[in-house]
Amino acid sequence: MAAATSHLRRLLRRHFSSSPSSILNPSNPSTPLSSKEKSRAALSLLKSASDPDHILSICRAASLSPSSSHLDRLALSLAVSKLSSSASPSSSSSSSQTLTLISPLLSSPSHLPHAIVLLGQAGLFDDAVAAFKASPSLRSFNSLLFAAILANRHADVSRLFRELPISHSITPNLTSYNTIVKAFSESGSSRSVFSVLEEMSRSGIKPNKTTFCSALAGLYKEEKFDDVEKLLVLMRKHGCGPRLTAYNVRIQSLCKLKRSEEAKALLKEMAANGMKWNWVTYNHLIYGFCKEGNLEEAKRLYKEMRRRGFVGDSNLYFTYIYYLCQGGEFEEALGVCKVTMARNWVPCFSTMKVLVNGLASSEKIEEAREIIEKMKEKFPGNADTWKEVEEGLAQ
Template identity: 60%
Template sequence: FQTFPDAYSVKPNTDTFNAIIKSFAESGTTRSFYSVLDEMCQKGVKPNATTFTTAIAGFYKEERFDDVGKVIELMKKHGCGESLPVFNVRVQGLCKLGRSGDAKALLNEMVKKGTKPSWLTYNHLIHGFCKEGDLEEAKRLYKEMAKKGLVGDSSFYYMLIYYLCKGGDFDTAVGVYNEIAARNWVPCFSTMKMLVNGLAGSSRVDEAKGIIEKMKEKFPDKAEGWKEVEDALPQ
């Protein structure tokens, strides 16, 4: 990289340097970020939010929490405030490390600072608490998210159904399914099969069959697969 710009008369820009930082972060050598940032400054290339969030994500992955703090200070120094994308990266990083409680504290901090969380913020938190086995906190956050009028994508809801079924909370899982059905989203077959089998195993066979009928009606191309699931249910 050092000789490429001169050899080909190419002037690196912010995106170029961000790509380099990303490669270091992905290879577990995020500390090289500091030298890249120095070079950006020397060449008069202004870093942006992505420059810093990429480094933050890398340092979280490597569990270098002191470096996370240093990057946040550098970010402020370069005029990039702690925006929503920055908070989301920090929340995600903590949740991936099994520190969802700390991530929730960060959520409270961002709200106090006047930054409104997005559905993605809640997605990271809910997924984190689900993985840690704290379904009650995950459900509380889900209700809070809904109260704020935030709507996730389909993968978020199927993730939640999966963990609810895994934890045996089929009532809440059915409620989440009803939200998805109302939006006519294409279902994740394996997750819905898990819900149907879970209901059947909880002596709620009629309810399970009702969901299957809706699936067959809305998605006729999957009807054969659902018939196999239905045939395997207790009569």
């Protein structure tokens, strides 16, 4: 027992004597870090962290605070996701570690709303309800509604929306109504948004583009196209149409339904309204046509996007490369891959492996080897894996 106690004390001393810099910047622990540098370092380390204790140490070292910056909020959200996935959702150890991270935020009124959201994200919805009831306010109420969505408790959103304002003397605002619209739209009850809009009108609350975009997504998902038309009329009545954001939601929704030609037809409507589309519009259309196997139209849209000077996010290019490889368009995929690598964006290993093997099968061995060398340089830890791929190439 004495030996065990001594060992525990050594572990505790080592844990608490570690400076923030030694955890966040182990290659140069003597260099002090600014708050922003700590946040960036924490976010980067959390992406590859898996050990729960290490995740907690990173968060403590960075002194993450949801009110400090967007980076801190991203890092906290990532940490909660990592902790929640480190064990089964019902695991007491997983819940305990997550609560260890979130508990300090619960005592601060300014941090409480974000803490409630994190509890919902972690699936600890009962704890989120308890946190709200300990310090009820409009902000924490709105956070609790959103936490219910994150916890996949959509049915509870409507119940809480009806009960809590009465029991805690809270008057719902636009954010409250937008959250319940989102809940209905995500849970297969999108037609209920019309009654919500009527209630908003009675309460003197004007819906905004967020209200209508959530409703549009839900109606399209359930393929209630007649109701979409009704909603578009209401949008114009409330001065919320036509807008680029709404058009992008409509285009994305149609592409998800494999109705990409109908989605593309909306471009003419946008042009008639004097509206220009953006890279997000192209992103949805390229994905839609790729998903439907129409690579020729996807390639045309990609070239048009580039010609217009639009630059998408990394996911646009990664998705496009994946589908090009699936369609045997390895040369085209190589060209897109070079664009992404110039921006320091690299697709996942499985996609790159398909690309390399595809280039080799197309007698482009040198191009395949060049990709492998670049991947080994960028990710030296995966060098052995790429060596196996290289050895499998045709000689």
